[in-house]
Structure formats: C-alpha cells, structure tokens
Amino acid sequence: MNHQNQAKTKNNIEQTILQHLNGRQSLLVAFSGGVDSTVLMHALVTLKQQLHNLQLRAIYIHHGLSENADSWAEHCQQQCHIWQVPLIIEKVKLDRSAGNIEEQAREARYQAIYRHLKNNEFLCTAQHLDDQCETFFLALKRGSGPAGLSAMPLENGQHLRPLLTISRQEIEQYANQHQLSWIEDESNQDDHYDRNFLRLNVLPTLNQRWPHFSQMVARSAELCQQQEILLNELLLADFKLITTPEGQLCLTPLYNYSDYKRNAILRMWFRSKQINMPSQKQLSLIWQTVALAKEDANPQFILHNWQIRRYQNQLYLLPLYQDIERQILPWDLNTSLTLPDNLGILQTNYQTDLTCRLPQKEENISVRFHAQGQFQIVQRKGSRSIKKLWQEHHIPPWMRTRIPLIYYNEQLITAVGVFVTEQGKGSQVGFNLSNTL
Numbered sequence: 001m002n003h004q005n006q007a008k009t010k011n012n013i014e015q016t017i018l019q020h021l022n023g024r025q026s027l028l029v030a031f032s033g034g035v036d037s038t039v040l041m042h043a044l045v046t047l048k049q050q051l052h053n054l055q056l057r058a059i060y061i062h063h064g065l066s067e068n069a070d071s072w073a074e075h076c077q078q079q080c081h082i083w084q085v086p087l088i089i090e091k092v093k094l095d096r097s098a099g100n101i102e103e104q105a106r107e108a109r110y111q112a113i114y115r116h117l118k119n120n121e122f123l124c125t126a127q128h129l130d131d132q133c134e135t136f137f138l139a140l141k142r143g144s145g146p147a148g149l150s151a152m153p154l155e156n157g158q159h160l161r162p163l164l165t166i167s168r169q170e171i172e173q174y175a176n177q178h179q180l181s182w183i184e185d186e187s188n189q190d191d192h193y194d195r196n197f198l199r200l201n202v203l204p205t206l207n208q209r210w211p212h213f214s215q216m217v218a219r220s221a222e223l224c225q226q227q228e229i230l231l232n233e234l235l236l237a238d239f240k241l242i243t244t245p246e247g248q249l250c251l252t253p254l255y256n257y258s259d260y261k262r263n264a265i266l267r268m269w270f271r272s273k274q275i276n277m278p279s280q281k282q283l284s285l286i287w288q289t290v291a292l293a294k295e296d297a298n299p300q301f302i303l304h305n306w307q308i309r310r311y312q313n314q315l316y317l318l319p320l321y322q323d324i325e326r327q328i329l330p331w332d333l334n335t336s337l338t339l340p341d342n343l344g345i346l347q348t349n350y351q352t353d354l355t356c357r358l359p360q361k362e363e364n365i366s367v368r369f370h371a372q373g374q375f376q377i378v379q380r381k382g383s384r385s386i387k388k389l390w391q392e393h394h395i396p397p398w399m400r401t402r403i404p405l406i407y408y409n410e411q412l413i414t415a416v417g418v419f420v421t422e423q424g425k426g427s428q429v430g431f432n433l434s435n436t437l
C-alpha cells in the first residue's frame with residue numbers, strides 16, 4: 001500500500017470513530033485482545049492525545065473456554081499498561097453441560113460488562129462492517145423479519161459500535177501499519193460455527209464478485225432498522241394504552257386488530273420484557289392456545305424459562321415457578337422467614353389492617369402453600385370453598401399455591417395479605433411479605 005492510502009486508512013478510522021462518539025467522553029472499551037478491539041483501543045488512545053477530556057477504561061472478560069485464556073488476559077494487561085489505560089479483568093463461570101456455550105459466553109460477557117459500566121459511561125465494542133454483513137446473513141438463515149435483519153445498530157442506549165462502518169480490510173491495514181500486536185483466537189478458523197463458515201467460505205466470493213457487497217448489505221440492514229423504528233413510533237400510543245402499569249397486556253382490543261398489527265404489538269410486549277423473541281410459529285401458538293383458549297380454561301404456554309398465562313382477559317409473562325405447594329415451613333414468629341422460590345421474606349407486622357390472634361401455648365405455627373375445603377372468613381357469614389375465596393379476591397390461579405398460608409396446628413389462620421379466618425380472629429399480630437427481588 002502506498003503512503004497516501006496508509007494515511008487515508010489511519011485518518012479514516014480515527015475520524016470515523018470521532019464522528020460516532022459524537023462528544024461522548026467516558027468510555028469503557030470491551031477489549032478481547034483480538035485485532036478489532038486492538039485497533040479500536042489504539043485509535044482511541046491516539047485520539048486521547050488530542051481530546052484531553054476523553055476518559056478510557058478497558059474490560060477483558062475471561063470465559064475460561066480456551067486453554068490460552070490466561071495468556072490472553074496477560075496480553076491485554078500488557079497492552080493496557082503500555083497505553084496507560086486501566087483494565088478490568090473479570091472471570092465468568094459457564095456451564096459446559098448446559099448447551100450452546102457460545103450464546104452462554106455472550107450473555108455472561110454482556111452481563112459482566114454492564115455490571116461495571118458506570119451511569120455516565122458508554123460501552124464501546126469493536127464490531128465492524130463485515131460482522132454486520134455476517135449478522136444479516138445469520139438472520140436470513142433463521143428466516144427473520146425486519147427486526148432481525150436490522151442486524152446491529154451503531155448505538156443502542158449506552159452501547160456504541162464505532163467501527164461498524166469500517167471494513168475488516170481497513171482494520172487489518174491499520175493494525176499492520178501501526179505494527180500492533182494482537183491475539184488470534186484459534187476457534188476463528190473453525191467453520192463448524194455458522195459465523196466462521198460465512199466469513200471463511202461464503203462472503204469472500206460475494207465480495208470478490210461485487211466489491212461493495214458488504215456495504216450494500218449494511219445499507220439494507222440500516223433500512224430495516226429505519227422501518228422498525230418507524231413501526232414502533234406508530235404503534236407506541238396503542239401499546240401504551242393496552243398495557244397495564246404492572247406490565248400485563250389487555251386482550252380485548254387485540255381481538256379486533258389485524259393479524260399483522262396484533263403480532264407487531266405482541267412482539268413489542270416481548271421486547272419490553274427483554275426476553276428472547278418468540279418465533280412466528282410460537283407467536284401464533286401463544287395467540288391460539290392462550291389468548292383464544294376457552295373462557296373457563298387456565299391456559300399456559302412455556303417459552304424458555306418463562307410462562308405466558310391469561311387471567312381476566314389479560315396476558316401475563318411470568319417466570320417458571322417451582323412447585324412449592326406441598327412444602328410446610330415451621331416458624332416461631334420471632335425471626336423473619338425466607339420463603340422458597342424467591343417469594344420474599346415473611347415477617348410479623350403490627351401496623352397492618354389484616355390482623356389475627358397470637359397462637360396459644362400448645363399451637364405450633366407453620367407456613368404452607370396449600371389449603372383445601374371450606375373456610376369462614378372474619379366478619380362474613382357462612383363458609384366458602386377456598387377456590388371461591390381466591391376468585392373473590394381476584395387471585396390468579398398460579399398465585400393460589402404461592403400465597404403464604406399461616407396455620408396454627410392444622411387450622412388455617414390467614415392467607416397473608418388476603419384474608420383471616422374465623423379461627424384466627426383477633427388483633428394481636430399481622431404479617432407482611434417483603435419481596436427480596
């Protein structure tokens with residue numbers, strides 16, 4: 001490469017980064033030691049010589065997947081020492097037996113990075129134009145719609161990708177020109193991974209035939225992003241109107257929407273919950289089997305670690321619960337009691353309206369999650385089945401085996417926060433449940 005071209009690459013990368021930073025001054029760089037993030041770090045350190053207010057920190061995530069990971073961490077440490085940029089090294093634990101190790105690593109990596117990201121700081125990762133093109137192709141392979149084909153945005157909240165418009169070739173030129181040293185991850189050559197297969201075997205042919213192919217794919221991704229943003233803008237008012245403050249989706253208006261609008265609203269709802277987007281087929285099954293289930297049914301759809309339920313014409317997204325119905329927890333009222341499955345901490349409380357009597361000497365206290373039969377409630381005539389009582393208090397079916405029930409010996413005294421039985425009548429003690437989450 002001649003001198004003029006070299007200067008252009010150098011200038012182009014630094015100028016592009018500067019433009020994408022758009023005045024942001026506090027950066028946490030995800031530094032893997034690979035060529036892309038090495039170039040990003042080097043260019044930022046160079047820019048810092050002109051922009052004295054630029055504050056840089058770097059983070060390396062040690063996944064422990066490669067036997068070389070320790071030496072990679074050491075390499076990152078040495079580089080950062082030379083550049084005088086503070087480096088955080090964070091180890092994450094992965095479960096090799098739990099499948100999809102790549103996805104697990106990615107999720108654990110971002111979680112660890114976000115734990116360190118300060119409020120006023122921006123995360124910079126080093127994905128480039130060719131990564132963008134591969135991401136688009138991977139979305140095509142999965143049959144994604146415009147949201148998936150949007151690939152990666154240049155910026156998303158506190159996350160910036162300042163190299164996204166720069167090609168791999170330019171990055172490598174910059175690295176060679178500055179004689180940078182970086183790590184080659186041996187797994188990058190393994191074309192069993194879909195992304196490597198595209199990078200090694202497919203995209204070179206396309207880019208050779210059409211030299212601007214990757215740029216054109218990135219443009220298509222950007223157009224998809226614009227469509228998505230527009231769609232969200234147009235649907236936002238409707239979406240707000242039909243979501244409750246607690247995050248449930250009201251079903252009644254959805255019955256009158258076209259299939260397209262309904263699916264778009266359902267997708268917005270899942271996105272707002274930040275869980276993996278269901279496929280088109282799952283979305284249609286959720287609609288058919290949950291929303292359109294018979295009125296008296298108690299439908300449930302399981303999606304990853306979540307369940308989608310319907311109650312009183314609202315759609316709920318809940319974690320998958322453990323079965324705790326048969327658990328019996330002895331208690332002495334003097335200490336707080338941590339309930340199973342993240343239900344919270346149970347304590348006595350003398351300020352609540354729902355009060356009971358204290359146990360007598362021979363009565364043992366226990367906390368349970370199952371009741372059967374008829375109960376008489378204080379200040380009400382006659383007794384009612386437990387099912388009727390839950391219905392009267394609008395308790396959804398899945399909560400009916402999760403509300404702590406306080407028993408004195410074999411007698412139900414109170415369902416915490418819901419009712420007190422005639423056997424528990426009194427004003428000596430109350431209970432409250434504080435959520436630990």
Ligand SMILES: Nc1ncnc2c1ncn2[C@@H]1O[C@H](COP(=O)(O)OP(=O)(O)OP(=O)(O)O)[C@@H](O)[C@H]1O
Pocket residue numbers: 029030031032036037059060061062063106109124125126127131152
């Ligand atoms: N071990 C690591 N430690 C710190 N940063 C990393 C690490 N691995 C990757 N990164 C950062 O993430 C960027 C993207 O890497 P890679 O393409 O392997 O990840 P990815 O999870 O597929 O990213 P995405 O899905 O967001 O594109 C790298 O350029 C680097 O900035």
